[in-house]
């Protein structure tokens with residue numbers, strides 16, 4: 001069982017945790033700071049949140065992000081679940097390659113190739129192109145979670161269903177589907193989170209017309225940093241945290257599957 | 259028969275989607291590397307509108323393809339040492355990031371793997387959680403931490419000026435880039451390491467101790483070699499995205515800290531020299547494939563060796 | 569007509585032949601067992617009966633109709649899986665009701681049928697529980713109830729008791745026998761445990777490398793194994809290299825055990841004088857004492873105790889007779905006290921009736 005570890009190991013680990021959390025904590029704290037500079041604590045305020053909710057651009061971006069997130073999550077869940085099941089059931093070559101590569105390569109490669117693709121096809125860059133791109137990289141995450149769920153399922157369950165009189169379709173609907181449903185839900189929530197948070201691929205496929213929250217944050221920190229960024233960051237963190245809790249509720253272990 | 263139908267129904271929709279929105283764009287990009295840039299950026303078109311009928315016609319033919327396809331962009335890459343140097347610098351940043359992630363991630367992964375079972379999931383979750391917060395926020399957080407007004411900057415400059423040097427800036431430097439790259443990728447190192455270390459049989463270490471190995475020897479002779487698959491997996495997961503990163507240097511790196519990703523972004527969105535951007539992307543892809551192939555080969559080699567022994 | 573008839577069934581996986589020309593028939597109401605070491609093809613044969621695999625050649629007849637290409641859901645055959653394969657997202661009731669729902673029964677007819685089965689397997693109080701809330705033995709009973717609820721013609725059981733601990737296994741064996749008697753459904757039971765097979769079955773097919781080595785009642789299989797494989801696999805057995813010396817008209821013959829001497833044995837059809845073979849002899853059929861009378865119908869040898877293995881209820885004595893020939897004899901420790909009869913190196917005499925062993929030619 002667990003042995004006592006030496007103190008320096010604990011110290012190293014503690015430092016790593018501090019390293020991981022200190023920056024985020026500071027963002028949250030400064031979002032309530034009554035000062036335009038991210039330098040020292042002046043006093044408590046909700047001004048930045050207030051400003052945020054009166055910032056039209058930000059609200060439009062938030063709405064865009066939501067729409068993109070929901071639509072791409074739904075589509076990616078559909079395609080990803082099919083892919084996950086197929087990858088578990090059959091020995092395939094091309095599909096696993098196409099599903100997993102987008103996750104493995106640097107995002108910028110997918111971003112620029114989709115940019116060329118959309119421009120050559122005369123697709124106006126905007127919400128549609130962003131959604132099409134998000135679905136492409138979210139499919140893999142859903143597929144992995146669903147496949148892991150399939151692998152965790154006792155193979156003889158489906159056989160038992162068939163044995164007891166279920167047709168292949170009934171066996172799928174009554175046994176396989178309920179078994180992998182938590183995986184599908186978790187995958188969908190993950191896809192939503194990834195889509196809401198994505199910056200790189202969105203950056204290349206967004207064009208000029210439509211902004212998302214990450215794009216909005218990007219232009220804010222590139223041009224003029226105001227503590228409004230802290231506020232929107234804090235809100236996004238809270239949203240993500242909620243989603244993560246939800247994911248781990250419906251499918252414990254799904255977060256680690258990737 | 260039914261089997262066939264099921265296979266077809268399941269795999270076709272995702273396959274078709276990914277062929278259209280991933281494979282095809284990737285191939286088009288590869289092809290773009292051999293084309294001329296257009297007059298107003300982008301690519302020189304291969305088709306034109308027939309003025310008489312208003313229909314699109316293909317201009318490129320078997321005879322005139324030399325007017326449309328070229329190796330110019332590749333030549334430019336080789337001729338100008340600047341680009342290769344930038345690529346090598348990016349490789350170096352990614353390598354450094356990977357090494358630091360191993361150094362920081364290993365003790366953490368080890369400790370989690372050896373903690374009582376009931377705490378493990380929580381400790382692991384705490385490592386993953388920051389990864390799920392928005393990527394830009396995490397970079398932004400370091401802008402605050404490394405900014406000139408921050409306590410860290412002030413403390414460092416206090417020491418630096420005490421030694422009679424000019425005060426230094428932390429933000430917009432390669433240092434900031436590395437710190438941020440490590441920060442963003444650390445969870446990718448901890449997870450595979452943990453997955454590996456968790457499976458180690460503790461009796462091996464007891465046996466080694468029983469046979470007279472010191473703590474140091476136990477680590478280097480037993481734990482480390484057994485954990486190599488985890489190290490390789492983690493290294494691939496950190497190195498590959500780090501190599502292609504453009505947002506981190508873009509936001510926090512200044513002019514000194516740019517990487518190959520910034521150059522690619524510049525070619526596509528600013529100079530709009532797409533063929534050259536495509537050539538750079540191919541080079542990046544090559545680097546990634548090399549790394550992935552290396553990790554896979556090392557992993558497979560280990561597996562073979564294991565089979566031979568077992 | 570037999571309920572189930574398997575004719576010349578062959579199943580290959582690539583180059584590997586998992587089931588090799590198996591023919592056998594199972595009668596209605598029978599408890600039939602496929603027994604053999606792990607990897608001998610039992611599960612594969614069972615899966616062909618259930619419909620999960622198709623034979624490469626040969627026929628499987630159920631009630632006289634070839635079902636080789638009928639999908640599993642269309643066969644009146646159910647399987648009890650080794651892992652039980654209970655649907656984790658359904659309660660015990662829902663699990664048991666599953667086959668009835670698939671068969672299109674109405675809800676008001678399903679309920680009493682499920683109740684009856686729950687009673688049969690003594691789980692009436694557990695209907696609303698989920699499988700993970702049950703013990704191993706209870707899960708086993710749910711799996712059996714689920715497979716019996718719509719009265720299949722044939723129930724297939726693939727090592728159903730192997731996941732249970734020894735004590736529970738014995739209880740379940742008795743329960744299985746009773747259940748089978750009660751419902752009268754034909755069981756085809758797969759196991760690698762010879763004790764289980766002998767205890768449960770009406771008939772046993774002993775399998776090895778995809779082939780049936782012997783098909784007989786348990787007593788016959790145990791007492792008169794057909795070949796060395798069966799003799800070795802079932803129970804403990806002395807297999808002594810021998811040669812036929814003479815064949816007598818009265819159903820006996822004289823054989824010579826190598827390194828030991830001549831004796832009488834039961835004649836076997838088709839053997840000829842001079843033929844090499846083996847005498848198979850169960851250890852518990854051998855008499856062992858300090859002194860034994862030499863009887864006309866017994867083989868008789870002097871020997872020395874080489875080793876003894878104390879096993880609680882019995883002790884196995886390994887007696888050396890002649891050069892390097894060792895014979896195992898088993899004696900019950902039924903006497904009061906410590907009941908150990910001999911020690912290493914004791915001089916003893918052993919004997920067995922000539923019809924106690926069987927002569928094997930392969």
Ligand SMILES: Nc1ncnc2c1ncn2[C@@H]1O[C@H](COP(=O)(O)OP(=O)(O)O)[C@@H](O)[C@H]1O
Pocket residue numbers: 581584586604605606607608609610611612613
């Ligand atoms: N689907 C399959 N593909 C390849 N080989 C198989 C398959 N199923 C079984 N086998 C092989 O067939 C042999 C018999 O298997 P099985 O019928 O499961 O044996 P048993 O149940 O007697 O232990 C084994 O050697 C096994 O490896």
Ligand SMILES: [Mg+2]
Pocket residue numbers: 607610611
């Ligand atoms: Mg088996």
